Amino acid sequence: MDGFVLSTRMDSDVVHDAAAYDPRTNTTRCSASTNDSWLRHSSAGRASRWSGPGSVERSLALNTSNDTTAQGPEGFEASPRRSATDDSTANYSGVVGLYSSPDRFVTEYEDYHELGRGDFGTVMAARSTSDGQPYAVKRSLRSITGATEEQHLLQEVYALSTPSSTAHVLRYFDAWIDDGHLYIVTELVSAGSVSSLVTEDGPWGEDKLWHLALQAAMGVHALHCSNVAHLDIKPDNLLCRFDDGQLVVKIGDFGLARPLDAGAGAFLGLNDDEGDARYLCPELLRDPGSPLLKEADMYALGMSLLDVAGGDPRAVRTTGDYSCLAHLSPQLRDLIERMTCRQPTGRPTAFAVVREASWCLLQRGELECDDATRRALEARLETIDSLAAEARALEAALDNSP
Structure with missing residues (x-):
């Protein structure tokens, strides 16, 4: 070749x-104490340091935008905000700071297109509106209805955020949950x-x-x-x-x-x-x-x-x-x-x-x-x-x- x-x-x-x-x-x-801090791409376009997978919940930033009119690609559409009486997720509120406003992907990213999809999720290439850099954004297919499902999905975030810096493991930046689906932002390998x-x-x-x-x-x-x-x-x-x-x-x-x-x-x-x-x-x-x-x-x-x-x-x-x-x-x-x-x-x-x-x-x-x-x-x-x-x-x- x-x-x-x-x-x-x-x-x-x-x-x-x-x-x-x-x-x-x-x-x-x-070393028993690995370097478990990771770089997170924030919604303000800055890089922040968080220490350890035990504090992943703090790194999954809450976006407070109220605009629900944005439209996204298939599978990434903005969803109406859930009301306090909506029982479609069994009234599960989730980890504090984990759940985002329903339009975060389509307001923070642009120029997106699908890279692929599989049994566990869909991956999009998208450009950040805050820093202009391209990223890969994965949306899970599995929907969260309670703490067990949430923890199952978060295992990928914990695993991605744990390894010490290396050129040969995909780099993790950010994650959040919208309408029961986990979004994970990583570097784009094109x-x-x-x-x-x-x-x-x-x-x-x-x-x-x-x-x-x-x-x-x-x-x-x-x-x-x-x-x-x-x-x-x-x-x-x-x-x-x-x-x-x-x-x-x-x-x-x-x-x-x-x-x-x-x-x-x-x-x-x-x-x-x-x-x-x-x-x-x-x-x-x-x-x-x-x-x-x-x-x-x-x-x-x-x-x-x-x-x-x-x-x-x-x-x-x-x-x-x-x-x-x-x-x-x-x-x-x-x-x-x-x-x-x-x-x-x-x-x-x-x-x-x-x-x-x-x-x-x-x-x-x-x-x-x-x-x-x-x-x-x-x-x-x-x-x-x-x-x-x-x-x-x-x-x-x-x-x-x-």
Whole structure:
């Protein structure tokens, strides 16, 4: 595929993460207190800082406009203001500050058009009337009739707002509820999805697959360090944009996300819907309550790489035959096979994929970074590989000891 250049830029954050990698456990140490503040696009066109998903309700701003005459696109129409006696939402008043006036979208955004729609919502591209910048606005299909439905919908907001800043996770700005539907404002990624690019140009070649593995794994690593499991990673949800002619991949659509542990505050993990079965790991197909959520994300990413390379995830799951990847290098084939291992313990972590893809792209001269970062990264990767070899030797010696 020759239609675009996909390039990854490494920075000091990845080099710093390499120092936290523990080859003995194949894990990366992450701070328990992640940076959970996020940038919110306010109705006044300013950026505000709020701290943590526990205070998401405060960031869901209340718009006090009384104009109910604005008209929007299909599915985004302004709705008449509900009266105090309207029982269509079972008199549920919701979180204070969460509910907006019924015309907020059509008064704060213009030049909108539909990007797509699915089982969970409709996504529009729209330009803010306050700052003139383009955004993506998602409107949920599920209607809120009480606290349970509200919390189900808010899980996507909590998940989006939790990850530390990273170039490979969709950036969240704002959210509100109008007429029982949740609106979420994120950055606009205008090049479509990896899936749409593959449909247009055909399967990706070796170099682009390595870049995709690196960028997507960097996003998954940031999510896992922030206590978030995505659980719906697939080419449709790997979104793309061009920066100076180079493609950047971002993880989007957090409608099925769950916390990795129970201590996540307002992020309750209420989503029990299953993701796309083509990319869903065997253990989640057997038991949707499986706690092995990191491993599930890695399986889905591996199957996504296999799909983008021209393979059939369903056929590989059924037969275990990876001959569809025969055109790839042994190293990339091996990585995809390990990521899609039926045994969760056999799959690499997100950071392990970052490490392996970085090392491969450095050797191929495909990784864009300045000389200082390149030297630092090479040194870190060499140290990690050396420590990993020592750990394997020690483990073998212990296994053979009387």
